[in-house]
Amino acid sequence: MxxxxxxxxxxxxxxxxxxxxxxxxxxxxxxxxxxxxxxxxxxxxxxxxxxxxxDKRLLFSEVLRRECDRQAGAALHEIDMAAPAETVLKSAARHIVSALLSEFNQAVFRICVAESERFPDLGAAFYQSGPMRLRSEIAAFLREATRRGELSVEDETLAADQFAELCKADLYTRRVFRLDNGFAEDEICRVIDGAVAVFLARYGTDRTRPPRLSPAAGP
The missing domain is CATH 1.10.10.60 (Homeodomain-like)
Incomplete structure (x- = not known):
């Protein structure tokens, strides 16, 4: 129907x-x-x-779409895409980590995995409403930051996926397996700062790439 x-x-x-x-x-x-x-x-x-x-699947898909629109709208409202790349990436990483750890996203992920064989379209609805939209927004920013000379990215969609995966380090896995339900601010900042540092080390230019530490001088 x-x-x-x-x-x-x-x-x-x-x-x-x-x-x-x-x-x-x-x-x-x-x-x-x-x-x-x-x-x-x-x-x-x-x-x-x-x-x-x-159809219940239509209802589930609409619930997903509305929640993902709300999360994306909040992120786009708060992130100044004209700011320096490091600033934008840190803000984006905070929103990504927050979304990944949220009760809604965790529950939806488990639903989609549990029902994947009988109702594969549920997973497709989640992917299109959430991860695919996230990839599109980040890729657009990476393209613009490359044009400005702050980043050097050839494959924006791959880089966007890599950035999202970096934001999953440690905390997301612990949340998925219900090892922890809440995390301290310093734990969240550790993941955010690490994700941005690794990303800039790979895709940054001389303007944005973190300086490499010089090897210690010998005696």
Whole structure:
């Protein structure tokens, strides 16, 4: 089935449906999330819910899209893309690390992995709403920073993926495997600073590349 026209997707009840669905998906996962539970959480009838979303996968995809739009919008609002490359990369890294460690992203990642065989389109929806959009935004910045002479990047999409992976160091794996649920600010800064330093060591120019330490002089 196709989704209802965008002109219907307006107003308080539509927002209620998405908020209720978000809560239930995070609590129960995708397969166990029932239409009845979502309708109760949203404070709407099942008929209203089906009027907006005749398919649960469409509802899940819209919840993903809205949350990823919110996260991306907050990042783009706070990051000055005209600032020096190191400043932009540090701000971007902080948003990436924060998103990766968030309860929403962790829960969605687990849902997509758990349902990947039966519903591979869920993973595709998550990738297109989150990682793919992130790659596009970072790649655009890297292209501009290269034009300004601050970076030297030939393959912007590969470099964008590499930067995102650097931001996963240590904390993300510990969060995925539920070894830790919260992290101190110094732990987060360690990952951010390390990601930016490694990235600039590879893609920086003389204007931005960290200075190399000279070998210690002999006696």
């Amino acid at each position: 196709t989704a209802k026209p965008d002109r219907i997707r307006k107003g308080r009840k539509f927002d209620q449906v998405l908020e209720g669905a978000r809560d239930i998906f995070l609590r129960d996962g995708f397969e166990r999330a029932s239409v009845d539970a979502i309708a109760r959480a949203a404070g709407v009838s099942k008929a209203t819910l089906y009027n907006y979303f005749p």
